[in-house]
Amino acid sequence: xxxxxxxxxxxxxxxxxxxAHAETTLILGExxxxxxxxxxxxxxxxxxATELSGGDLKFxxxxxxxxxxAGAALNGIADGVADLGTVISVYFPQExxxxxxxxxxxxxxxxxxxxxxxxxLMRNNASIAQNLADKNLVYIGTFTTSAVHIGCKDTAIRTVxxxxxxxxxxxxxxxxxxxxxxxxxxxMSVYDAYxxxxxxxxxxxxxxxxxxxxxKQHEVIDxxxxxxxxxxxxxxxxxxxxxxxxxxxxxxxxxxxxGKGMADELGRLITADNEKAVxxxxxxxxxxxxxxxxxxxxxxxxxxxxxxxxxxxANAAGxxxxxxxxxxxxxxxxxxxxxDEKGYPWTR
Numbered sequence: 001x002x003x004x005x006x007x008x009x010x011x012x013x014x015x016x017x018x019x020a021h022a023e024t025t026l027i028l029g030e031x032x033x034x035x036x037x038x039x040x041x042x043x044x045x046x047x048x049a050t051e052l053s054g055g056d057l058k059f060x061x062x063x064x065x066x067x068x069x070a071g072a073a074l075n076g077i078a079d080g081v082a083d084l085g086t087v088i089s090v091y092f093p094q095e096x097x098x099x100x101x102x103x104x105x106x107x108x109x110x111x112x113x114x115x116x117x118x119x120x121l122m123r124n125n126a127s128i129a130q131n132l133a134d135k136n137l138v139y140i141g142t143f144t145t146s147a148v149h150i151g152c153k154d155t156a157i158r159t160v161x162x163x164x165x166x167x168x169x170x171x172x173x174x175x176x177x178x179x180x181x182x183x184x185x186x187x188m189s190v191y192d193a194y195x196x197x198x199x200x201x202x203x204x205x206x207x208x209x210x211x212x213x214x215x216k217q218h219e220v221i222d223x224x225x226x227x228x229x230x231x232x233x234x235x236x237x238x239x240x241x242x243x244x245x246x247x248x249x250x251x252x253x254x255x256x257x258x259g260k261g262m263a264d265e266l267g268r269l270i271t272a273d274n275e276k277a278v279x280x281x282x283x284x285x286x287x288x289x290x291x292x293x294x295x296x297x298x299x300x301x302x303x304x305x306x307x308x309x310x311x312x313x314a315n316a317a318g319x320x321x322x323x324x325x326x327x328x329x330x331x332x333x334x335x336x337x338x339x340d341e342k343g344y345p346w347t348r
Contacts (some may be wrong), residue, residue: 001208013307014139020329024247025058027083028153028237029077031070031191034063036214037273038143041266042086045141052254057247070189074238078136086143089234091189095316096136097310098128101328102142102233103172105303108197108332109147112267112344114233118142118329119263122236123256125327127319138244141259142236145208146270148174149226153197156223156287160295169193169205172231173306178206182303189254194220203298210270213277224287229299236262267347 046059068076071091076082089096089103122128122139131214132139148171150157157163164182168175169190179185183204188196190211196202197220205217208231212218237259244252265348284289289301307325314321342348 009176010156015230023056023058023138024251025060026243027067028059028061029067029073029082030061030063031065031068031073031086031088031189032063032211033214034061037210037266037269039063039142039214040269041262042237044265045262048261049254049258052257053251055058056251057254065191070191072253074135074137077240080243081238084140084239086235086236087238090232093172094313094317096234097313098122098125098131098174098319099234099236099322101142101309101314101324104307104325105173105177105230105300106332107230108301108336109188109228109231110269110336110339111144111146111231112263113332113335113339114231115142115144115263115267116335116338117328118236118330119260120330120335121214121324125324130322131317131319132238133241136241139259140237140239140255141262142233143232144233144270145211145235146274147227147231148206148229148320149212149224150171150204150206150209151197151212151217151224151286153200153202153221153246155203156289157204157291158289159292160298164170166203167201169196169202171206172234173303173310174206174229174232177299177302191215193217193308208274208339209277209281210273212267213280218277218281218286221281221286223287223289224278224281225291227291227299228296230303234256241332264345269343 032039043308067082071086073085073087074092074095077085089099093100102114108114119142122142140264159180163178165296166183167186168178168183169188170178170185175185186202190207193202194215194217195203197205278288311325314324
């Protein structure tokens with residue numbers, strides 16, 4: 001009797017230990033704060049992946065650059081400092097050239113359409129998957145900043161002519177186009193822009209409405225110009241390939257499915273948060289300026305040459321830049337048509 005009792009207890013202990021071992025806590029590095037639409041979408045991703053994995057996957061999200069700053073995210077994930085985390089492509093123009101297609105000024109300022117097209121391309125294009133695999137990375141899911149706008153202190157941009165001579169934190173092709181129009185571009189993380197504006201190192205910072213509020217930049221700007229130009233969509237969650245492949249097939253699929261759903265969740269959240277952010281700025285006394293359509297057309301024209309430059313960079317990285325750009329444009333048209341026909345997922 002004692003033998004069987006001990007055997008049963010040992011078996012129960014092994015069973016419990018095995019169940020505990022099945023749980024995997026993944027460390028996720030995020031340079032931004034735990035507030036705003038993107039943070040809510042990331043929390044949704046973690047909860048959804050846990051749910052889809054049957055509780056096997058847990059997440060330890062390190063917010064605010066606790067593990068690494070935005071400019072160190074790529075190596076931090078590839079080297080295993082974090083198991084997965086947010087990568088912002090503009091900080092890695094060569095390494096993340098494929099993902100950078102989502103940052104091009106293609107006259108697409110619809111957040112959901114941009115995210116769906118980007119996710120489709122990154123998830124299903126074999127050449128992009130291999131390009132990431134060569135860097136020990138796996139694509140999980142995408143975010144977007146939504147439309148690029150610009151906040152200024154002690155000045156305002158009412159026309160394209162107002163850009164010349166300003167000290168501007170720019171992003172990607174949007175910053176390059178501002179430089180062509182006479183701005184002095186100051187390299188700086190969006191997370192440091194508050195101090196840059198407050199100290200006078202910056203006159204203006206390109207950004208996006210919900211992040212401007214989340215990072216409390218409305219405390220240090222006087223004007224906010226709605227450019228209605230395009231968006232920066234090359235930011236999302238990438239994962240260490242070694243860690244990804246160490247998981248069970250079921251858990252890998254849980255991560256990928258949760259990552260795919262981020263576009264719908266953030267699309268739902270970001271629309272409301274952008275509207276709320278503009279109201280927050282108004283309440284803080286920030287002047288909201290609508291850039292005239294003729295000036296917007298000049299911005300689009302100024303950014304056009306950077307499409308060709310991206311194609312050249314993609315080709316240099318061993319990708320077919322022209323083919324990728326054509327595929328991405330087709331995906332933008334596909335999801336624009338779906339939106340027009342069916343509405344957004346959260347309104348159906």
